[in-house]
Amino acid sequence: MTAITGAGRHQDNDLLLEQQLCFALTVASRSVVGAYKPVLEKLGLTHPQYLVMLCLWESAPRTLRSISDALAQAPATISPLLRRLEEAGFLTRQRVDGNERTLAVGLTPAGAALRQQALAVPGTMMERLGLTREQVSELHRSMMGLIAATSGGNLDPVAES
Amino acid sequence: MTAITGAGRHQDNDLLLEQQLCFALTVASRSVVGAYKPVLEKLGLTHPQYLVMLCLWESAPRTLRSISDALAQAPATISPLLRRLEEAGFLTRQRVDGNERTLAVGLTPAGAALRQQALAVPGTMMERLGLTREQVSELHRSMMGLIAATSGGNLDPVAES
DNA sequence: CGCTAACAGTTCGTGCACTAAGTATCTGGA
DNA sequence: TCCAGATACTTAGTGCACGAACTGTTAGCG
Numbered sequence: 001m002t003a004i005t006g007a008g009r010h011q012d013n014d015l016l017l018e019q020q021l022c023f024a025l026t027v028a029s030r031s032v033v034g035a036y037k038p039v040l041e042k043l044g045l046t047h048p049q050y051l052v053m054l055c056l057w058e059s060a061p062r063t064l065r066s067i068s069d070a071l072a073q074a075p076a077t078i079s080p081l082l083r084r085l086e087e088a089g090f091l092t093r094q095r096v097d098g099n100e101r102t103l104a105v106g107l108t109p110a111g112a113a114l115r116q117q118a119l120a121v122p123g124t125m126m127e128r129l130g131l132t133r134e135q136v137s138e139l140h141r142s143m144m145g146l147i148a149a150t151s152g153g154n155l156d157p158v159a160e161s
Numbered sequence: 162m163t164a165i166t167g168a169g170r171h172q173d174n175d176l177l178l179e180q181q182l183c184f185a186l187t188v189a190s191r192s193v194v195g196a197y198k199p200v201l202e203k204l205g206l207t208h209p210q211y212l213v214m215l216c217l218w219e220s221a222p223r224t225l226r227s228i229s230d231a232l233a234q235a236p237a238t239i240s241p242l243l244r245r246l247e248e249a250g251f252l253t254r255q256r257v258d259g260n261e262r263t264l265a266v267g268l269t270p271a272g273a274a275l276r277q278q279a280l281a282v283p284g285t286m287m288e289r290l291g292l293t294r295e296q297v298s299e300l301h302r303s304m305m306g307l308i309a310a311t312s313g314g315n316l317d318p319v320a321e322s
Numbered sequence: 323c324g325c326t327a328a329c330a331g332t333t334c335g336t337g338c339a340c341t342a343a344g345t346a347t348c349t350g351g352a
Numbered sequence: 353t354c355c356a357g358a359t360a361c362t363t364a365g366t367g368c369a370c371g372a373a374c375t376g377t378t379a380g381c382g
Contacts, residue, residue, distance in 0.1 A: 014280070014283035014284065015215060015218060015219075015276070015279060015280060015282075015283065016215075016219065017212065017215040017216055017219060017231060017232075019301065020212075020215065020283070021193070021297050021300055021301050021304070022193055022194065022197060022208065022212075022286070023212055023215075023232075024300075024301050024304035024305055024308070025189065025190050025193055025300075025304055026190050026194065026208075026212075027232075027233050027304070027308055028186065028190075028304040028305075028307045028308050028311075029186050029187050029189075029190035030233075030234075030369075030370095031233075031307065031308050031311035031312065032182070032183055032186055032307060032311060033183065033187065034311065034370090035311045036183060046337070046338085047183065047187075047338095048337085048338065048339090049337095051178065051181075051183075051184055051187075054176060054177075054178040054181065054184075055178055057176060058176075058177065058178060063360080063361095064360075064361065065359085065360065065361085070178060071178075071184075071188075072188050072191070072192075073191075073338095073339075073340090074339070074340055074341085075360075075361060075362085076339085076340070076341080076342095076361085076362075076363080076364095077338065077339050077340070078361095079361065079362060079363085080337085080338085080362090080363095081337090081338080084337085099347080099348080099360090100346075100347060100348090101346065101347045101348065101359070101360045101361075102347095102359090102360060102361080103360075103361065115176070118176060119175070119176060121176075122175035122176065122181070123175065125183070129307075129310045129311060130310050131310060136182050138303075139182055139185075139186075139303055139307065140180065140182050140185050142299075142300055142303055143182070143185035143186055143188070143189040144185055144189075146189045146192070146193060146290075146300065147185070147188055147189050147192050149290045149291050149292060150189075150192035150193060150195065150196045150290060151192065191339075191340095195340090207367070207368085208368095209367085209368060209369090210367095224330080224331095225330075225331065226329090226330060226331085234368095234369075234370090235369070235370055235371080236330075236331060236332085237331085237332075237333080237334095237369080237370065237371080237372090238368065238369050238370070239331095240331065240332060240333085241332090241333090241367085241368085242367090242368080245367080260330090260377080260378080261376080261377060261378090262329070262330050262331075262376070262377045262378065263329095263330060263331085263377095264330075264331065
């Protein structure tokens, strides 16, 4: 209601595909992930798998829930991802004997060793994207602001009933 | 080789999940798309479907290839998307009689009428995200720069053999 | 004319993301 | 103690993204 606030007579232009932020954002995301692909392939990882490994290199063993929270993704997304990484030999999944409910995800020697190769990835990507450390920081800040805007606002419910 | 250029002794910090641009970018993309979801649900569209409709509202009828190019997505992604939108009654798919190879994607009356409801979407989203028109423009510029960085650089091949 | 290469779209297989539903476990309170 | 609710993870189902293989069509070239 009151479409005048914020929108108004700009509405027609607002529907142009090219100037949609959501469009630019999804294309940028897919493009950057695509740029990682050939680099990560050498490590035997997909991009989401790479993010999981980053989690584990920071702290292991840890629970699925903890990884799920760190990556801001549903447990149902992480679960099969961990299964594939286990099949690839990079991590282990086992129940903690004190608590039969939680899953302890740990690194195998191969998974821990992979970190050495991964160390070169950020630098390689900055080079391939032609970005300076400052530009990366600036973009990172923008993204964090956007993430805060989505989770900070009263979004989860449709706001007004 | 020569990991000193660009990377160097920052490598350890570079692997921290939180400061990965690619991580922030994918989370931001998923978050924003997720924020669109309740709004687009009222129109009966998913976010990728919304982008296809934006294409068609700008110009219809047009070919699958043209939509695929505009959205920077593979024809194989667009094809089933169009099928579902046809099933939903928003567009038509028919062969051009002069050229049995290309597909003419056109709007149905329902698909054309949907534009009126969609006019409110950008304003609604700006409000929900708490972004000003200027902030949206700025973010949009950043994303376009990033997209240019991925397609501009010699990325497609792995560069050196 | 006939053949080959390029092109338009579709289909298939794999992996991700997310909702919903299901299983098992743990915890807090009557 | 026992039970209701919360919690941890898994599974199923839908849709998207992408590479690869496939069908059919068109265009160009000898």
